Amino acid sequence: MSQRIRVQTADFDVAAEYQRLAQTSSCGAVVTFSGLVRELVDAELEALTLEHYPGMTERVLEQLVEQACKRWQLGEVTLIHRVGQLALNEQIVFVGVAAAHRKAAFAAAMFIMDFLKTQAPFWKQEHSSTGSYWVAAKATDKQAAEAWQEN
Amino acid sequence: MSQRIRVQTADFDVAAEYQRLAQTSSCGAVVTFSGLVRELVDAELEALTLEHYPGMTERVLEQLVEQACKRWQLGEVTLIHRVGQLALNEQIVFVGVAAAHRKAAFAAAMFIMDFLKTQAPFWKQEHSSTGSYWVAAKATDKQAAEAWQEN
Amino acid sequence: MVKVKFFAALRERLQCAEMQIASQPDDSVAAVRARLIEQHPHWQRELLDNDVLCAKNFAFVGHQEPVRSGDELAFFPPVTGG
Amino acid sequence: MVKVKFFAALRERLQCAEMQIASQPDDSVAAVRARLIEQHPHWQRELLDNDVLCAKNFAFVGHQEPVRSGDELAFFPPVTGG
Numbered sequence: 471m472s473q474r475i476r477v478q479t480a481d482f483d484v485a486a487e488y489q490r491l492a493q494t495s496s497c498g499a500v501v502t503f504s505g506l507v508r509e510l511v512d513a514e515l516e517a518l519t520l521e522h523y524p525g526m527t528e529r530v531l532e533q534l535v536e537q538a539c540k541r542w543q544l545g546e547v548t549l550i551h552r553v554g555q556l557a558l559n560e561q562i563v564f565v566g567v568a569a570a571h572r573k574a575a576f577a578a579a580m581f582i583m584d585f586l587k588t589q590a591p592f593w594k595q596e597h598s599s600t601g602s603y604w605v606a607a608k609a610t611d612k613q614a615a616e617a618w619q620e621n
Numbered sequence: 622m623s624q625r626i627r628v629q630t631a632d633f634d635v636a637a638e639y640q641r642l643a644q645t646s647s648c649g650a651v652v653t654f655s656g657l658v659r660e661l662v663d664a665e666l667e668a669l670t671l672e673h674y675p676g677m678t679e680r681v682l683e684q685l686v687e688q689a690c691k692r693w694q695l696g697e698v699t700l701i702h703r704v705g706q707l708a709l710n711e712q713i714v715f716v717g718v719a720a721a722h723r724k725a726a727f728a729a730a731m732f733i734m735d736f737l738k739t740q741a742p743f744w745k746q747e748h749s750s751t752g753s754y755w756v757a758a759k760a761t762d763k764q765a766a767e768a769w770q771e772n
Numbered sequence: 773m774v775k776v777k778f779f780a781a782l783r784e785r786l787q788c789a790e791m792q793i794a795s796q797p798d799d800s801v802a803a804v805r806a807r808l809i810e811q812h813p814h815w816q817r818e819l820l821d822n823d824v825l826c827a828k829n830f831a832f833v834g835h836q837e838p839v840r841s842g843d844e845l846a847f848f849p850p851v852t853g854g
Numbered sequence: 855m856v857k858v859k860f861f862a863a864l865r866e867r868l869q870c871a872e873m874q875i876a877s878q879p880d881d882s883v884a885a886v887r888a889r890l891i892e893q894h895p896h897w898q899r900e901l902l903d904n905d906v907l908c909a910k911n912f913a914f915v916g917h918q919e920p921v922r923s924g925d926e927l928a929f930f931p932p933v934t935g936g
Contacts, residue, residue: 484643485636488655492635495710498659501652501730503723504639505936508649520935521862523928526912551935559646563936572654572734573765579652580727583936591909591928592935593862604863607905607932614724656854671853672780674846677830702853714854734854742827742846743853744780755781758823758850 471539472546475531477522479554487548487566497545497568501575503583505563507556513598520553520562523591527551530590534582538567541581542574549582551592581618587611622690623697626682628673630705638699638717648696648719652726654734656714658707664749671704671713674742678702681741685733689718692732693725700733702743732769738762774804774839779848785818795841801826802835804845823850856886856921861930867900877923883908884917886927905932 474490476482484504491500507518535547548566556562565582569575587608594605625641627633635655642651658669686698699717707713716733720726738759745756773792783789793807805826809816818824827846828837839845855874865871875889887908891898900906909928910919921927 484639488635488639488653492655492657492710492712496659498657500655500657502639503727504643504651505723506643506649506651508647508721522935523859523861523909523912523930526909526928529912559643561643570659572656572731573761576654576727576731580723583723587936588933589914590935591861591930591933593931594934595862604866604931605934607934610724611936673853674777674779674827674830674848677827677846680830738854739851740832741853742779742848742851744849745852746780755784755849756852758852762854 471544473532473535473539474546474548475528475535476550477527477531478550478552481552481561482550482564484561484564487550487564491546491548491566491568494545494568497570499570499572499575500566500568501572501579503563503565503579504561507558507560507562509558510596510598513600515558515596515598517558517597518556518562519595519597520556521593521595522553526591531586534585534589537585538578538581542569542578543571544569544574544578547578547582549586551586551590553592584611584614584618588615622695624683624686624690625697625699626679626686627701628675628678628682629701629703632703632712633701633715635712635715638701638715642697642699642717642719645696645719648721650721650723650726651717651719652723652730654714654716654730655712658709658711658713660709661747661749664751666709666747666749668709668748669707670746670748671707672744672746673704677742682737685736685740688736689729689732693720693729694722695720695725695729698729698733700737702737702741704743735762735765735769739766773841774799775844776804776808777844777846779846781849782818782824782847786812786815795839795843799839800835801828801833801837801839801845804839805835805847819847824848825850855923856881857926858886858890859926859928861928863931864900864906864929868894868897877921877925881921882917883910883915883919883921883927886921887917887929901929906930907932
């Protein structure tokens with residue numbers, strides 16, 4: 471098992487991240503998740519600022535990946551989250567999991583995203599045509615994380 | 622909703638496929654699954670031959686993608702499956718889903734893979750140091766597809 | 773006539789990838805299969821295997837499915853792609 | 855001394871990103887928060903908001919968590935990354 475965890479302002483290259491995961495020669499399944507900055511429903515998004523808690527963020531991300539590795543048989547996990555100012559269509563977050571079996575790869579990627587959404591100290595502020603607003607936490611994200619505890 | 626379905630002997634480029642999915646401007650979530658040729662547990666794999674039923678394969682893949690699109694709100698779906706002779710570490714299959722929400726993107730990618738494994742007329746033959754053998758269907762794949770019908 | 777195809781391990785064991793067989797009134801997949809076995813008695817074990825799947829005109833069908841002249845039938849083992 | 859940090863909307867509303875506060879014997883998160891409100895009465899509504907989360911030394915903690923000199927506390931709204 472090897473882990474690659476990054477919190478960075480720079481963009482990431484999904485192609486390079488995929489290549490790294492696909493090189494794990496015992497893993498027949500590679501699942502990736504990418505989150506991108508998208509248009510708002512009710513206003514024109516100009517940019518997004520991602521604030522985080524340096525020191526805590528890295529720790530929480532490491533713990534999430536470690537929990538996933540305990541729960542499933544995984545070959546390699548990559549988790550990258552950007553911070554700072556991001557424009558429309560930019561990449562925000564990447565989770566990549568290589569595993570021998572697809573079920574484990576899918577489950578681990580979903581698990582990491584569900585817990586990242588409720589546990590990792592990142593905060594989004596949207597800058598739109600109508601002003602700057604801190605994004606409110608979603609009840610559906612809390613429910614998604616809680617659902618894993620029932621299993 | 623746009624669909625891209627391919628059955629081909631040529632390799633595919635995950636980077637290009639990801640770029641295409643990430644361009645769907647309303648979709649904040651992109652999930653990809655890639656399946657690769659891996660070492661066998663009990664023999665040295667030299668190559669894999671993928672046979673299929675031309676005509677039926679494309680139809681079944683289209684139906685799987687259509688079912689996924691009915692079940693979840695999806696922006697774009699790509700499904701590529703290779704046929705012919707493949708060497709160790711080569712890519713076999715790619716599923717990519719772009720959606721507004723990660724839950725739909727993950728679920729649709731898993732659904733497509735689970736049904737592809739039990740419904741799409743592909744057959745793998747392994748050529749190893751001990752001979753050529755047709756791969757046996759897995760009970761776990763059948764169970765994975767059946768689990769969707771309970772939901 | 774009905775076109776019949778076999779795939780993968782079944783194709784290898786029967787040593788046949790594709791053939792034609794005359795259709796009959798009120799024909800079905802089960803009836804075609806029975807005539808295939810009549811013509812090739814050594815195919816019996818392979819074709820009666822419960823795991824063998826059947827498609828008519830590129831869609832999965834059951835053994836009671838009606839068959840007409842011009843249809844394409846295919847028999848094959850459980851699929852193993854992905 | 856205990857270092858206290860605030861993030862995101864809370865940082866903006868309190869107009870404070872980081873401060874120091876004297877620690878006391880048998881100190882806890884709840885006690886530190888009470889002293890922060892004593893010093894800044896207009897912080898009361900924000901800091902007593904049930905949604906506000908607290909971390910001690912980079913890990914989530916509850917309000918009964920003991921606090922010692924040298925610890926770093928952080929208060930922040932529900933997270934919204936990913």
